Amino acid sequence: MLQIKNLHAKIEDGAEILKGINLEIKPGEVHAIMGPNGAGKSTLSSVIAGKEDYEVTEGEILFEGEDISEDAPEERAHKGIFLSFQYPVEIPGVSVTNFIKAALNETRKANGLEEMGAKEMLGLIRENSEKLGIKKDFLSRSLNEGFSGGEKKRNEIFQMMMLNPKLAILDETDSGLDIDALRIVADGVNKFRSEGNAVLLITHYQRLLNYIQPDYVHVLADGKIIKTGDKSLALELEEKGYDWLLN
C-alpha cells in the first residue's frame, strides 16, 4: 500500500531531516515508528500527508503504486491517507458535525461519488460516535475549541472512522491521554483495523503498543530507520532506552 524509497526531505531552505527512509506497509498491517525526540518522526508523517513546509529532495513515496510526492494534502486525503494530528487545530464557530460533513463530502466528490445524504450521514455519525463513547452535545461543539487533550484525540479518531481511510497515520495520538482515554482511543483504532487498511503509529512511548499490537516496530533516529523488529523490540526499547542503538 505504502512504499517509501530512499526518502530525503528538508524544511524549506533548511536542514535535511529525513536522510534516506525505506519503509513498506502492506494492507492489514500495523507499523509503529518509535524514536527519540528530534529523530524526524513527525516530519515523516507530515511529509507523507503532504505538508508544504517540507521539500522532498530525493527518493519517492508510492501509494498504491502511484507516486504521490507532488500531490496536494487534500489530494492525498482523497486517495485514502489520513493523518491524526498531535496538536489538532481549534476552529471556533464550526461544529464537529459540519466539519466532518464537509471533509467527507469533499472526499466523496473527489472520488466521483455523490454527496452523502443527511440521513445517511447522521446514521454514520451516530454509529461512530457511539463506538467511541462520544456524547451528542460534543458533536455540536466548535471543532476542538476548549476540548481537553483527550477530547481532541478522541475527535481525531472519530474523524478517522468517519473518513474510513486506507492508511491511517497516528502521530503521537497517545500523548496527553490518561489511561481511560488511551483505552478508548486504542479501542477505536482496533475496531477500525481490517484486512484492507493499514495503520502507522508514531509514538514516543511503548504504552500505546500494549493496546494496539503492531506487526512491525521501527526505530527512527537522525532521519533514518536504524532498526526494525516485531513488537518485542518496543518492550526492549522501553527497558533500555535508545542509547544502545545509537552508539
Add this chain to the structure above:
Amino acid sequence: MALFEQTINTHSSFLGTLRHSFLDADRKSALQNFELKGFPTKKDEEYKYTNIKEITEKEYNFFPTEEHNISKEQLDVFHLGEENFDRIVFINGKLHKEFSKISIGNAEFLSFGYALNDSAHKEAFDKYFNTIANKDLAFTNLNSAYCNFGFFLRVPKNVVIEKPIHVFYLSQNQNENTFYNTRNLLIVEEGAKVEIIESHHNLDESFVLTNSVTEIFTYQNAKTDWHKLQNDSDTSYLVDHTFAKQERDSLTTVNTFSFGGKLVRNNLDFIHNGENINSFMNGITIIGKDQLVDHHTAVHHNTPNCESYQNYKGIYKDKSHGVFNGKVFVNKIAQKTNAYQQNNNILLDEGASIDTKPQLEIFADDVKCSHGCTVGQLNEDAMFYLRARGISKKEARALLLYAFANDAMQNIDIEPLKVKVSKLLAEKLEVQMEF
C-alpha cells in the same frame, strides 16, 4: 458643481418641499455650521486614512424620483428568510406601507417624516431630536439640515418587542447620482426591549450617497440591539453616525456587518449617563476590490462601574482598505470602568491594507482598560490540518476565516440573521458551504 456648493445652493428649495417649518431655524444653523468648515479632508485627524474626495467631488440629485418598479419578489431577496419579522420599507426616500409590516401595537412606530409633520410628536422632538448628535461634525450637520425620512420609534416602559424590526432603505429607478439623508430616532424607555436590523440597498448603476444619523436613547434596565447589515453595491457610499445614550443598568449593542459598498464610514458614539451600564460593539468586515470600510468608535465612560466591549474583525482582499479607530474616554469620576477593545485583521492579498488605531484617554485611576490590534495572515498549520482532512485550499481558507470572524457574532441572538451573515461570509469568500 461639487457636493459642497450643491448643499449650499439647494437648501432653500429643499425647505420649500417640507410640510413642517418648526425645524427650519435649526436646519439653517446646521447648514451654516457645515458651511463654515466644509467637508473633512485628509488633513483632518479623523479622516487621515479615509479620503472622501471621491464622494464630495460628484454631483447628486437631492430630490429622488419617487416612482419605482421594485416587485415584492425583488424585495424578498433582501429578507432574512424569516417572514414574520416586522419590517419597514423606504423606497427612494418614501415609506411604502404596502411592503411594510408592523404588528406591534403598544409602541409608537412612525416614519420620521410623519412624526415631523404631526404636532403630537413635537414634544418628543424637542426633548430628543439632535440632542446627542455631535454638532461639530460636517456630516451630522448636513443631515440635520436635510434629513426628511427615516423612522421614529418609542418603546414605552416595560414593553418588550419580541420580534426584530428590519428597516430597509432602497433606492431604485434613479438616473442620476442621488443623495439621501436618513434620520432615525429610537427611544427605549425603562425596562423596555427592542431589536432593529438596518440595511441599505442601491439597485441602480448610478451612485447613491446615504448620509445617515441615528440617535438611540436606552433608559434604565432597557435593552437595545441594533444590527447594521452593510452589503450594498459598488456604486454606494454610506456615511453613518450613530449616537447611543444609555441610562443606568441598561444594555445597548451595535453590530456592524460590512460586506459591501464602495466606501463606508461608520461612526459610533456611546455616551454613558448612569452606573452599571453595558455597551457592546461588534464588527465583521469582509471586503475586496477597491472598497473601503472605516469604523470610528468612541465610548464616553462618564460614570462609574460601567463596561464596554468592542470586538472588530476585518478580512481584506484585493486592493481593499480598512480603517479602525477606537476611542475610549474614561472621565475621572468613572472609577471601576471596564473597557475592552479588540481589532483583529487578516490581509489576504498584497494590495490590501488596514490602518488600525486604538486611542485610550483615561483620567480615572481605578479602571480596567485593555486594547489590542493584530494584522496577520492565515495560520499555515491550521490550513494543513484542514487540507489533510480532504478539504480544498479554498474551502479550508474560508473555514479558517469564518472561524476568525465568528468571535464577533457571539452577540447575535436572531438565528436568521446569524444564518444570513454566515451565508454572506461564504459568498464573499467565494465558497459554497455551510459553516
